[in-house]
Amino acid sequence: MIWIAYLIGAFYLLGGLAALHQARMNLFMDKALAAISLAPTPREDRIVAIWMFAASVLTILSGAALLFRSRWAVAAFGLCWAAQAIYLLWATRTRDYGKPATINAFVIYTLASLMVVWMERSALLR
Numbered sequence: 230m231i232w233i234a235y236l237i238g239a240f241y242l243l244g245g246l247a248a249l250h251q252a253r254m255n256l257f258m259d260k261a262l263a264a265i266s267l268a269p270t271p272r273e274d275r276i277v278a279i280w281m282f283a284a285s286v287l288t289i290l291s292g293a294a295l296l297f298r299s300r301w302a303v304a305a306f307g308l309c310w311a312a313q314a315i316y317l318l319w320a321t322r323t324r325d326y327g328k329p330a331t332i333n334a335f336v337i338y339t340l341a342s343l344m345v346v347w348m349e350r351s352a353l354l355r
Contacts, residue, residue, distance in 0.1 A: 234295055234348060237341055238302075241292030245285050252281035273323060280316050287312055295345060300354045306342040313338060 256278050259270045270278075287309035294302035313335050348354050 230348070230353060231298070233344075234298055234353065237344070238292050238294070238296030238298075241288050241341070242296055243292070245288030245290075245292055248281065248288060249285035252278065252285050255281060276319075280312070284309065284312055284316070291345075298354050300349055302345050302354060303349045306338075306345045310338060310342045 259274055259278060263270050287305065291302060291305035291309045294305045317331070317335060345354075
């Protein structure tokens with residue numbers, strides 16, 4: 230069971246790094262578009278950019294905590310899960326956004342979060 234924790238931790242650590250890169254590219258493109266169009270970036274797009282950075286960092290932290298089998302993984306996964314849930318609620322109401330891939334990723338992260346809680350209860354985390 231420990232190797233599953235290592236695999237999931239590495240997956241979310243690398244996924245968070247990839248998401249952080251995407252967030253940086255998104256911010257760059259928003260700034261470039263604003264400079265070309267001479268119009269400020271819309272408020273919703275700024276919220277998405279902030280959320281992307283926050284979610285990326287939380288995903289990196291949760292993956293690293295699980296990779297090192299730390300008890301802090303429970304808090305990191307819980308905080309990241311809550312941030313994702315809040316964003317999805319906001320996005321579905323304001324952006325007509327509910328892509329199946331995003332919702333599927335949230336469901337998978339929920340299952341990973343539940344597994345981390347189970348691992349902590351089973352004393353597999355230090």
